Amino acid sequence: MRGQSVICGLMLGASVMAPAADEVSEKLQWLLPRLNIPEVESVEDPTEQAVRLLNYYKNRTSVTPPVSTEWSTDMLSDKDLNYANDALKHIFVGQPAYDSYFCGDDINWASRPVPDNEWVWQLNRMYFWNAMGRVYAATRDEKYADEWTRQLVHWVNNNPRDEEHAYAWRSIEAGKRGQSWSSLYFQFIQSPHFDEETLVCFLSSLHDHADFLMKKYRAGSNWALMEAEGLAFIAILFPEFKRAEQWRAEAIRRFNQEIEGQVYPDGHQRELAMGYHVGSINWFFRTWRLAKRNGLEDEFSTSYMNRIERMCEVPMKLCLPDGTNAQFGDAWAGTPGQYAGRFKEWSQMFGRADFLYMATAGKEGRAPDKTAFALPDSGLYSMRSGWDSDALGLVLKCGPDGGSHCQRDNGTFTLAAGGRTLMPDSGSYMYNSDKEGRAWFRQTKVHQTLTLNGQNIDYAPKLLKWEPGEGQDILVVENKSYPNLTHRRAVIFVDKRYFVIVDEAIGPATGNVEIHFQLAPGGAVFDTAGLSVNSDFKDGWNVLVKAHPQKGLVLAEEEGQVSFVYARKEKRPAFCYRLKKEDDRSVRLVTLVVPYENEEPEVSVRRLDVSAAGNGELMLELNEGGKTKNVGLRL
Numbered sequence: 260m261r262g263q264s265v266i267c268g269l270m271l272g273a274s275v276m277a278p279a280a281d282e283v284s285e286k287l288q289w290l291l292p293r294l295n296i297p298e299v300e301s302v303e304d305p306t307e308q309a310v311r312l313l314n315y316y317k318n319r320t321s322v323t324p325p326v327s328t329e330w331s332t333d334m335l336s337d338k339d340l341n342y343a344n345d346a347l348k349h350i351f352v353g354q355p356a357y358d359s360y361f362c363g364d365d366i367n368w369a370s371r372p373v374p375d376n377e378w379v380w381q382l383n384r385m386y387f388w389n390a391m392g393r394v395y396a397a398t399r400d401e402k403y404a405d406e407w408t409r410q411l412v413h414w415v416n417n418n419p420r421d422e423e424h425a426y427a428w429r430s431i432e433a434g435k436r437g438q439s440w441s442s443l444y445f446q447f448i449q450s451p452h453f454d455e456e457t458l459v460c461f462l463s464s465l466h467d468h469a470d471f472l473m474k475k476y477r478a479g480s481n482w483a484l485m486e487a488e489g490l491a492f493i494a495i496l497f498p499e500f501k502r503a504e505q506w507r508a509e510a511i512r513r514f515n516q517e518i519e520g521q522v523y524p525d526g527h528q529r530e531l532a533m534g535y536h537v538g539s540i541n542w543f544f545r546t547w548r549l550a551k552r553n554g555l556e557d558e559f560s561t562s563y564m565n566r567i568e569r570m571c572e573v574p575m576k577l578c579l580p581d582g583t584n585a586q587f588g589d590a591w592a593g594t595p596g597q598y599a600g601r602f603k604e605w606s607q608m609f610g611r612a613d614f615l616y617m618a619t620a621g622k623e624g625r626a627p628d629k630t631a632f633a634l635p636d637s638g639l640y641s642m643r644s645g646w647d648s649d650a651l652g653l654v655l656k657c658g659p660d661g662g663s664h665c666q667r668d669n670g671t672f673t674l675a676a677g678g679r680t681l682m683p684d685s686g687s688y689m690y691n692s693d694k695e696g697r698a699w700f701r702q703t704k705v706h707q708t709l710t711l712n713g714q715n716i717d718y719a720p721k722l723l724k725w726e727p728g729e730g731q732d733i734l735v736v737e738n739k740s741y742p743n744l745t746h747r748r749a750v751i752f753v754d755k756r757y758f759v760i761v762d763e764a765i766g767p768a769t770g771n772v773e774i775h776f777q778l779a780p781g782g783a784v785f786d787t788a789g790l791s792v793n794s795d796f797k798d799g800w801n802v803l804v805k806a807h808p809q810k811g812l813v814l815a816e817e818e819g820q821v822s823f824v825y826a827r828k829e830k831r832p833a834f835c836y837r838l839k840k841e842d843d844r845s846v847r848l849v850t851l852v853v854p855y856e857n858e859e860p861e862v863s864v865r866r867l868d869v870s871a872a873g874n875g876e877l878m879l880e881l882n883e884g885g886k887t888k889n890v891g892l893r894l
Contacts, residue, residue: 282416283456286463287312293466294499309455316458317448322496323552324445325545330397342390347406351387353378356689356825366413369426375826376426377690383418383427384435392446404450407443408457415460420467430475430486437468437489438545441496462497469493469506476513479521480662481528481535484542487513491546495553507555510546515560518543518567526569527637531661532588533574537601540570571605574598575617576632577641579680580650582617585673586684587639587656589664592823595648595678596620621646630755631727633734638669638720642732644755651676651854653758655750657736660718666701667715669738670708670748674758676854677800681779682707686822700822704775705833709746709762711840712770716740723747723894730754735894743768747873749892753881757853759864759890765873767843773835774848776804777819783832787814792834793859800856806836807849807864813837847872849879860884 287309291299299311342352345359349366352359354377362370362382371379388407395403418427444461447453472490477483491510494503521529521539528536544567550556578584581595599618606614606624615624626646633640638658644651655672658665666687674682685705692698699705703715710716719739726733731754737747749761764772782795790812791805806812819833840846851864860883867878867889875894880887 283459286459290459290463290466293501294462295501296499309459313455313458317453322498324496325442325492325549325552328396328445330393332397335394335397339390339393342387343394343403346387346391346410347402351382353380353382354825355381355386356827366410366417368414368418369424375689375691379426380429380432383432385414385439388443389439392443395450396446401450401452404447404452407447408450408452408454412457412460415464420471428471430472430477431482433468433471433475434482434485434487434489437465437472438485438492440465440468441492444496465493465497466500469500469502473506473509478513478517479529481530481539481542481664483513483517483521484539487511487517488542488546492549495546495549495555508558511550511555511558514543514546515563518560518563522566522570523634523636524569525634525636526566526571526573527634527639528570529659529661530588530664531637531639531656531658532590532664533577533584534590534593535588535664536570536573537598540567540601543567543570568605568609568611571601571609571611571614573634575602575613575627576634577639577654579654579673579675580643580646580652581648581675581678583675583680585654585656586686586823587654587668587671587673588661588666589687589690591686591825592680592683616646620648629727631732631752633722633725633727635722635725638722638736640725640734640736642727642734642750642752642755649677651755653750653752655734655736655748657720657722657738657748658718659720666706667703667718668706668708669716669718669720669740670736670746670762671706672750673707674802674852674854676802677856679779679796679800681794681800681802681854682777682852683779683821683823685777685820686828688820688822688828689826699820700828704773704817704835705777705820707776708774709740709748709764710773710775711741711744711764711768713773714741716746719745724749724892731890733892735892737765741766741768749877751890751892753888753890757851757855757860757862759879759881760850760852761877761892762848762850763845763872764840764847765845769840769842771837772840772846772848773815773837774806774850775817775833775835776850777821777833778802778804778831780821780829780831785814785816785834790814790836792832794832800854801859803851803853803855803859803862804834805851805853805863807851807866809838809848811838812848845872847877 350359350361357373360372391403391407418424420428472486475486487510490506494507528539583592584590602614602618612625613627616626631642641654652675657669673684685700688700704710704713721737724735732752735749737745740746744766747763751759762774778794784793784795793803794801815835817833819831820828821831822828862883865880867880870876878891
């Protein structure tokens with residue numbers, strides 16, 4: 260075995276392997292005082308210590324692994340196989356949106372094939388190692404274990420925890436490695452290639468990771484959860500470390516604190532981006548599950564799992580009818596039905612028939628008993644016509660400041676119908692901040708909301724009315740967007756078929772009031788005189804956006820972009836309705852948003868009263884194909 264020969268070589272004075280042997284021997288002597296393993300402590304010979312240490316870990320049964328190590332080839336995805344086979348050749352995935360990259364025969368863990376730090380940071384999360392572990396568990400092909408152990412030792416020896424290697428030692432990457440390495444151990448430990456050298460490097464680095472994570476705590480963010488998860492996995496799965504109990508207590512203390520501080524009572528994680536929300540469910544739950552498997556679940560608070568259950572309800576309540584995300588903040592749309600597997604797990608975990616319905620696209624379980632949901636703490640609201648994937652659905656955001664993954668977009672919404680997202684949120688493109696990159700996507704004016712003179716808004720949300728009903732749903736929110744101007748937005752879902760949006764700019768500020776709208780990529784038909792725009796898909800569903808005319812109101816085309824995948828963007832139709840606000844009187848704009856299939860509908864709206872904007876009352880007449888209907892608001 261490679262490791263045994265190295266250590267034995269040192270003891271016997273073999274010169275060829277002496278440099279590596281010195282390094283392993285130093286690690287072993289540093290490591291042993293930090294472990295509590297009597298059968299190793301009872302001998303003094305370093306070679307025998309290493310042999311006994313390896314024998315102990317290959318045979319121990321006192322710890323239950325986080326997941327089953329039994330895999331079959333039919334459980335492997337093409338991505339697993341591609342990542343694993345590329346990794347054999349040192350072709351690694353960093354940020355998955357970019358191509359994999361050859362990092363050298365002598366691996367350069369600081370490789371930067373693209374000018375995006377996310378690539379090198381995520382390289383050091385080793386997604387490809389997870390794939391190698393799964394492929395090895397399914398095939399028992401030793402080439403994967405051989406290469407993994409070599410890469411592990413290489414990384415540990417070439418990435419000390421210092422300033423020069425800061426690219427590898429952000430606390431988020433350390434936390435992810437603590438979790439994933441602890442799991443990979445169970446997939447590779449029985450391989451003959453998992454030798455003394457591998458074990459000593461592995462355990463030494465795990466201790467280094469835990470020591471580092473004890474000193475790092477990014478409270479209030481998803482980083483805190485990954486830090487705590489890595490610390491907890493090391494502590495629970497390697498209780499032989501003398502500090503393991505202290506590490507575990509601190510990790511679980513953080514989880515108990517974070518689930519109360521980071522998760523609103525309505526269930527949404529405070530950063531208000533769906534990807535981070537679902538990730539947070541995983542980070543909160545995986546450690547609890549691991550603790551339960553090892554008889555430690557009582558160390559979590561009594562309300563812990565109740566809060567996770569509410570978190571699991573959020574994707575059900577807020578995802579679009581086809582299961583994709585509204586791209587609020589740093590979120591990406593994803594794919595239809597993307598959470599089916601998670602809903603299946605959650606249905607079993609909590610005995611929820613509605614989760615089972617979501618997991619099976621309605622084939623099993625029971626549909627949720629509502630079609631409209633309010634998450635008032637988070638400021639997120641949804642309305643839909645039904646629970647089939649082709650239903651109409653609108654999700655609106657008017658919430659608090661969620662931090663760096665949130666955007667100044669209160670009032671914005673995403674609309675879908677017929678399995679097509681007709682008015683998607685802009686997204687975030689990529690995690691840099693230059694003018695053409697992330698910064699452009701974070702501007703208020705590229706979201707479906709109101710601006711004054713095109714300036715970014717503040718976070719100051721308030722829910723004024725939430726009245727879902729059989730015939731229509733009514734939502735009224737407002738946001739004090741500027742020091743002297745509040746944006747009030749009312750959305751009426753008429754007959755569960757189309758929407759009336761009433762926007763009011765309330766306050767003494769003057770300037771250009773603009774209501775911005777964006778469509779999905781594709782063609783659009785602009786009728787400037789008629790104040791209308793409609794998408795122009797040749798089949799399936801389209802949407803008509805049409806404003807009620809008033810003096811001074813103009814329709815103006817704007818720059819439109821959208822990003823559905825990290826680091827990729829595309830153009831799309833965008834426009835605004837602009838009205839000059841010349842004095843301290845409030846102004847009101849009324850817009851129809853009408854999804855339709857086949858023929859464009861004949862629909863219009865007019866006011867039936869002369870009430871002043873901002874007074875909380877409004878009566879409108881809707882005319883659809885010659886048939887009229889009155890709808891009103893009263894706050």
